[in-house]
Amino acid sequence: MPTDRPQPVFVLVRPQMGENIGAAARAMWNFGLDRMRIVAPRDGWPNPRAVAMASGAGRLLDEAVLVDGTSAAVGDCSFVLATTARARGLTKPVLSPERAMALAAERIAAGERVAVLFGPERAGLENDDIARANAVINVPVNPEFASLNLAQCVLLTAYEWQRAGGGIMHERVDMAGAEWAEQIEIEKLSEHYEARLAEAGFFFPEHKADSMRLNLRNMWSRMPLTRADVQTLHGVLRQMVRWKERG
Amino acid sequence: MPTDRPQPVFVLVRPQMGENIGAAARAMWNFGLDRMRIVAPRDGWPNPRAVAMASGAGRLLDEAVLVDGTSAAVGDCSFVLATTARARGLTKPVLSPERAMALAAERIAAGERVAVLFGPERAGLENDDIARANAVINVPVNPEFASLNLAQCVLLTAYEWQRAGGGIMHERVDMAGAEWAEQIEIEKLSEHYEARLAEAGFFFPEHKADSMRLNLRNMWSRMPLTRADVQTLHGVLRQMVRWKERG
Numbered sequence: 001m002p003t004d005r006p007q008p009v010f011v012l013v014r015p016q017m018g019e020n021i022g023a024a025a026r027a028m029w030n031f032g033l034d035r036m037r038i039v040a041p042r043d044g045w046p047n048p049r050a051v052a053m054a055s056g057a058g059r060l061l062d063e064a065v066l067v068d069g070t071s072a073a074v075g076d077c078s079f080v081l082a083t084t085a086r087a088r089g090l091t092k093p094v095l096s097p098e099r100a101m102a103l104a105a106e107r108i109a110a111g112e113r114v115a116v117l118f119g120p121e122r123a124g125l126e127n128d129d130i131a132r133a134n135a136v137i138n139v140p141v142n143p144e145f146a147s148l149n150l151a152q153c154v155l156l157t158a159y160e161w162q163r164a165g166g167g168i169m170h171e172r173v174d175m176a177g178a179e180w181a182e183q184i185e186i187e188k189l190s191e192h193y194e195a196r197l198a199e200a201g202f203f204f205p206e207h208k209a210d211s212m213r214l215n216l217r218n219m220w221s222r223m224p225l226t227r228a229d230v231q232t233l234h235g236v237l238r239q240m241v242r243w244k245e246r247g
Numbered sequence: 248m249p250t251d252r253p254q255p256v257f258v259l260v261r262p263q264m265g266e267n268i269g270a271a272a273r274a275m276w277n278f279g280l281d282r283m284r285i286v287a288p289r290d291g292w293p294n295p296r297a298v299a300m301a302s303g304a305g306r307l308l309d310e311a312v313l314v315d316g317t318s319a320a321v322g323d324c325s326f327v328l329a330t331t332a333r334a335r336g337l338t339k340p341v342l343s344p345e346r347a348m349a350l351a352a353e354r355i356a357a358g359e360r361v362a363v364l365f366g367p368e369r370a371g372l373e374n375d376d377i378a379r380a381n382a383v384i385n386v387p388v389n390p391e392f393a394s395l396n397l398a399q400c401v402l403l404t405a406y407e408w409q410r411a412g413g414g415i416m417h418e419r420v421d422m423a424g425a426e427w428a429e430q431i432e433i434e435k436l437s438e439h440y441e442a443r444l445a446e447a448g449f450f451f452p453e454h455k456a457d458s459m460r461l462n463l464r465n466m467w468s469r470m471p472l473t474r475a476d477v478q479t480l481h482g483v484l485r486q487m488v489r490w491k492e493r494g
Contacts, residue, residue, distance in 0.1 A: 142279045243491055244494075
């Protein structure tokens with residue numbers, strides 16, 4: 001069963017190599033997309049090479065809808081995007097993958113059905129296919145070297161679909177069970193170092209002692225220290241003192 | 248000749264298949280990145296399979312810097328990112344590719360050198376490599392199906408680098424004349440502490456010594472240390488030793 005989450009349909013138009021169909025399925029499922037339609041695959045259908053390559057994403061191939069023309073593939077969709085590597089002399093909005101998937105997300109949220117067309121490996125989509133699309137998606141690659149393959153194009157589009165879906169955490173810390181130290185703990189750490197280092201004669205010469213203390217305190221407070229880090233740093237100092245005391 | 252545009256270095260750590268090295272080069276050059284470093288490739292170097300796969304991006308392989316360890320690969324960099332597929336039990340910021348490349352762009356614009364580490368195909372980076380990084384990059388894939396290969400991970404990161412190309416500063420640090428420490432300086436600081444603390448009997452009991460060392464190293468690399476901080480921390484330790492020696 002496909003997932004319930006509303007999503008665009010990815011349409012592979014006249015794909016050639018079975019391996020690439022399998023790789024496209026994997027690329028989609030990495031980002032939670034599982035609705036594929038396939039237009040007139042060169043080597044027929046089902047394709048054992050596609051199945052072998054898809055491995056854990058094989059379900060997408062089992063559930064893929066096979067059709068014989070692009071018009072049948074997008075017939076039930078109200079917004080169609082066509083991926084192309086180069087301009088085609090057709091007057092058509094050209095969107096970045098990011099912008100395209102943001103628009104797709106808006107339309108899908110409003111209850112529309114959206115399709116994204118991907119052309120065959122060598123030649124890409126024909127103008128006839130592109131003419132059915134509301135807009136074109138163009139991945140902004142290096143003008144000196146544009147060599148995205150089918151699965152990579154699917155991957156970047158699926159990635160942008162997920163980014164458009166929100167819920168991506170841009171930044172977090174893998175705390176691995178650790179907790180951030182509280183300010184009071186940092187303060188005590190700072191005092192511990194100041195006291196021992198004073199005993200050890202660190203704050204020298206006298207006229208620089210204040211600024212040395214300030215720099216040290218500023219350093220501790222700037223560090224993202226966990227409670228475990230604070231304990232480690234106390235431990236480091238204690239051990240040095242014990243070592244000294246053993247003489 | 249590499250392009251002049253300031254950019255992060257992509258470091259392939261212990262890559263296995265030559266084809267994947269070639270595919271990574273293509274993925275990079277699609278988005279205008281052309282500085283690759285390779286740590287201890289399994290099948291030696293140069294690798295004809297890598298060259299065959301790279302085709303139009305072969306120049307990146309010709310100019311790739313071969314090194315025998317991760318520390319040599321990132322020694323001249325002041326900001327290191329490590330790509331991982333899963334949490335590793337190390338306390339470390341976890342960034343989306345978008346956020347990570349935005350930060351990389353800001354730091355590069357400020358004159359810093361940035362490296363991104365990619366692990367070997369099967370196992371990914373080792374904790375020892377990750378402990379050298381300032382932060383981790385995690386591509387937010389489908390939790391039920393995470394199957395990005397090496398070249399796809401390189402592709403998404405390179406794509407986000409290009410998207411970040413605006414060089415917009417979202418956040419900056421008032422450096423007040425200070426400079427960030429380079430990785431080699433952090434490495435030496437870490438070694439200094441490890442050596443002295445070992446003498447002082449800190450790494451005890453024996454069966455916990457390795458994980459204590461790893462945690463300590465991870466702590467230093469996670470800290471935003473300036474060159475002055477590094478000097479201070481060396482000074483702290485030296486002074487404690489001197490104090491001990493005075494008896």
